[in-house]
Amino acid sequence: MSGVVIVGAQWGDEGKGKVTDLLAERCDAVVRFQGGNNAGHTIVKDGVQWKLHLIPSGILHPGTTCVIGNGVVIDPKVLIEELDALRARNLDVSGLRISANAHLIMPYHLLLDSAGEAKLGSLQIGTTRRGIGPCYADKAARLGIRVQDLLDEKILKKKIVAAMEPKRLSLRPFEKDPSLDLKSMVEEHLTYGHRLERHIADTSKLLWEMLEEKACVIFEGAQGAMLDIDHGTYPFVTSSNPLAGAACVGAGVGPRAIDEVWGVSKAYTTRVGSGPFPSELHDETAEEIRRRGGEFGTTTGRPRRTGWLDLVALRYAARLNTLSALAITKLDVLSGLSTIKVCTGYRGAEGAEFDDFPYHQTVLHHARAELTEVPGWSEDLGECTSLSDLPKAAADYLELIEDEIGVPIALIGVGPGREQVIWTEAGRATLLGSGAQRSQSAL
Numbered sequence: 307m308s309g310v311v312i313v314g315a316q317w318g319d320e321g322k323g324k325v326t327d328l329l330a331e332r333c334d335a336v337v338r339f340q341g342g343n344n345a346g347h348t349i350v351k352d353g354v355q356w357k358l359h360l361i362p363s364g365i366l367h368p369g370t371t372c373v374i375g376n377g378v379v380i381d382p383k384v385l386i387e388e389l390d391a392l393r394a395r396n397l398d399v400s401g402l403r404i405s406a407n408a409h410l411i412m413p414y415h416l417l418l419d420s421a422g423e424a425k426l427g428s429l430q431i432g433t434t435r436r437g438i439g440p441c442y443a444d445k446a447a448r449l450g451i452r453v454q455d456l457l458d459e460k461i462l463k464k465k466i467v468a469a470m471e472p473k474r475l476s477l478r479p480f481e482k483d484p485s486l487d488l489k490s491m492v493e494e495h496l497t498y499g500h501r502l503e504r505h506i507a508d509t510s511k512l513l514w515e516m517l518e519e520k521a522c523v524i525f526e527g528a529q530g531a532m533l534d535i536d537h538g539t540y541p542f543v544t545s546s547n548p549l550a551g552a553a554c555v556g557a558g559v560g561p562r563a564i565d566e567v568w569g570v571s572k573a574y575t576t577r578v579g580s581g582p583f584p585s586e587l588h589d590e591t592a593e594e595i596r597r598r599g600g601e602f603g604t605t606t607g608r609p610r611r612t613g614w615l616d617l618v619a620l621r622y623a624a625r626l627n628t629l630s631a632l633a634i635t636k637l638d639v640l641s642g643l644s645t646i647k648v649c650t651g652y653r654g655a656e657g658a659e660f661d662d663f664p665y666h667q668t669v670l671h672h673a674r675a676e677l678t679e680v681p682g683w684s685e686d687l688g689e690c691t692s693l694s695d696l697p698k699a700a701a702d703y704l705e706l707i708e709d710e711i712g713v714p715i716a717l718i719g720v721g722p723g724r725e726q727v728i729w730t731e732a733g734r735a736t737l738l739g740s741g742a743q744r745s746q747s748a749l
């Protein structure tokens with residue numbers, strides 16, 4: 307078995323899509339295991355830009371099986387639109403498989419997400435308003451509608467009625483909203499079922515069979531460790547587990563299927579939505595990084611909050627995921643800064659120092675970043691293809707990260723193009739970096 311998990315090691319938007327896309331051509335299948343269309347990947351391939359929300363980025367590689375696992379929450383309308391858009395650009399999407407057990411984001415989830423945020427006022431989470439939280443809440447309450455329900459009219463209707471009933475009070479302000487009309491909701495969803503039927507499968511079994519055949523499978527996380535509902539900056543988190551451990555449950559495979567865990571981190575930090583961000587910048591450097599890095603949400607278009615690389619949070623993510631490799635993205639964005647700062651510790655409100663991520667929310671909310679200054683570089687990195695091509699200051703910066711985190715850097719992003727990466731020696735020693743080819747048996 308060869309399973310590689312790729313997760314975000316920060317607050318999401320680390321460039322996992324690009325890393326997965328790059329590695330996807332060396333593997334047989336790419337699986338998403340949590341989240342929904344709150345995620346967004348932008349991939350530039352042969353100069354053409356692709357924006358994906360639900361479909362794994364492996365879809366851009368002919369012959370790669372792409373799986374939306376049971377742990378994902380699917381807005382069927384969005385999925386069908388995404389499929390249609392890819393087809394319109396002549397992309398073969400026939401290899402997409404969708405777990406019959408994945409839960410559906412229903413029209414009332416979207417309304418409840420927005421209403422919930424509005425009610426919270428200044429305490430709002432800053433969700434993507436895609437209905438993610440309410441959908442996972444229904445899943446846990448055992449009131450969820452699953453992909454397989456789209457194929458059975460009677461069950462579908464029964465379950466929608468059961469799901470809407472307990473929400474009657476919260477849905478009252480939307481009573482007249484046409485999207486809540488039961489008859490048309492059922493009809494619309496049956497149509498979605500017809501459209502998606504050919505893709506619906508027992509994806510856990512499919513993956514088991516592929517792994518048994520020694521196929522190489524990538525488990526692609528969405529969001530990032532700090533947005534994990536259990537270990538992130540709760541309540542300013544998403545409603546699923548973006549950590550590597552969730553790959554097994556969200557895809558329906560056992561832990562022994564996982565050989566490597568890659569964590570993706572930018573060379574700096576961003577976050578969208580509310581919540582603590584100790585190394586956040588509020589000055590012109592933040593503006594500069596945002597502008598140069600194109601730090602605006604793929605899904606929502608929101609400007610991202612920007613700050614220095616937070617090694618305390620990254621160490622925490624490395625531990626929670628037992629990372630075996632790091633991919634550092636967007637190193638090129640830092641070119642031109644005379645000095646770069648990096649957060650090596652936190653200082654609490656009462657002066658205490660923290661090398662580890664504080665477990666208490668109050669401490670974290672008042673923590674300030676302890677910054678270490680290192681020299682910057684002015685050279686453009688876009689053409690660098692090996693570590694030795696990098697300016698010394700950039701190579702030193704990477705070494706500092708590696709030393710502080712204790713995880714080898716395998717891959718470094720030096721530009722938006724898929725060829726603008728540097729493989730390190732450690733990277734070439736990984737399953738996918740060693741030139742592992744697709745298994746013939748699985749194809």
Ligand code: IMP
Nearest residue numbers: 318319344345432433434543544578579
């Ligand atoms: P939700 O996932 O839409 O419920 O949003 C919860 C929190 O997670 C908010 O702060 C969002 O901004 C954040 N979030 C959700 N998805 C992503 C993502 O793909 N990248 C970055 N932040 C995200």
